[in-house]
Each structure stands twice: as structure tokens, then as C-alpha cells.
Amino acid sequence: MTNKKIGIIGCGNMGEALIRGMLAEKLAAPGDILISDKSNEREDCIKSKFNVNAADSGRALVINSDVIILAVKPRDIGQLLQGLADMFKPGQLMVSIVAGITTVNIQRLINAKLNLVRVMPNSPALINQAISAVYYGPGIKEADKAIVGSIFNCLGEVVEVEESLMDGVTAISGSGPAYFFLLIKYLIAMGIKFGLTEKIAARLALQTALGSARMALEVEEDIDVLIKKVTSKGGTTEAALKVFEEMKIKEIYSKAVEAARSRAGELFGG
16 A cells, blocks of 8 residues: 555544554554544544554545545544535545444535445454455445455455445444353353352353354354264253253344344434
């Protein structure tokens, strides 16, 4: 991305992860990254940590950037874009990682016809283990696709999806880490209840989660087959799985993830 100026609006966890990833992979020099955040304190923190530049305003950032990454909360996006609408230049590349707002909605809020890309990364981006789903808007050039791909590959893996699937992606992988963290929390609590120290219980639960995920990724077998490999007839795993089935865990998960997907569709203006 030689000579590309990258503007990041929003310096929360994901904005910071993007800056760290791009600098680590030498996709951009600190002087090529321009940031803007509604919190002056947060802006100063990111400037100090990465030696990047802070724009005097969001409008100044738009003027001076070739690539604009929107990394703000969904509730802030409408007012933000309306305030910047007259500053965008036709053909400018805009990447939104804002949950719940479509490229059509973004286009309605601004005056210029931009090259729009929508991305949904997840929180493991903080340790470069993200999975990011990308939707490239109509007319996106291969050069722009390469820019976006290189940025988000810094955070982990990238897959391409249709925009109509983005709310589902948000519910599965965007919110998904919290589902796994909750299960880990419960396993740790049960370990402590059984007499283990919190440290050992946490280590057991965390390494089991990590090993299971790696196994599922690396072996070429269906998930149901992997479940069966752990489950002996009349054994401990079978006893646990029977309780899960009796408590309708599939129904619970389905309702929970559907609630997340529905909420993603309500976020803009909701």
C-alpha cells in the first residue's frame, strides 16, 4: 500500500488492533496513518502508543485520507457521516466495520459515490487471531480489494460473503467469542466447585477450549464425528451430553444466536 494515507475514525479496541496490525506487517508507516476519535484522551493514548498522527477533525481526516476505515459504534454512525458528507471525494475507498449498517445506508448518508466495503472482524483481532468477513460493494476494483484484504489479513483470516449474510456473520463470529468465554467461565466455576484451584480450573478449561478448536480446524472430520470420538457408550461424556439434550441446548443456542442476528439488523437507528 505504498503512498496510501489511511484514516481511521474510532480508536477503540478494533481501531487499535488495525493500527497495530498494519504497523507490525509494515503495510503502512506511522506517518501514513491518521486517526480521529470523539475522546481526546483516547486519541492521545493511541498517538503516544503508535506515533501516528491525529487529525484536527473528522473532516480533516476525510480530506487527507485515501482509505477511510469507520470503526465507531453503530449509534454514532448516522450523525458522524452526516457531518462529513460534503467532504468525501468520488472514488474514495471507505471500509466500514460498523455492525448493522448496510452499504446502502452509508450511501444515503453521504453525497459522494464511494467505493464501499463492509467488514465484520471479531475480538480475537486483539491477538491477531480474528476471522473477518468481507463484502465488497459494486464496482470495487481489484486494487482496492487487495488493499482491504492486506489490512484485515494482519488481524487473522479473511472470508468473503454477500452483504445479506452480514447480520448472520455478526451473530456467529462477531458475537461468538462471548459465547465461548461464557462456557469457559462456567467450566472454571465447576472446577472450583469440585475442589480445584481457580488457576488449575482455568488452565484446564482454557487449554481444552484451545485444543478442541485446533483439533476441529486441523483434522478433516465432521464435528459430529469428533463428538463421537470423545463419547463412550455409558461414559462420562455421554452423561453430560444427555443433560444438554434434555435441557434443549440446541434450542437455547438457536434462540440466542437468532436474537443476536435480529439485533444486528436493528442497530442502525435502533
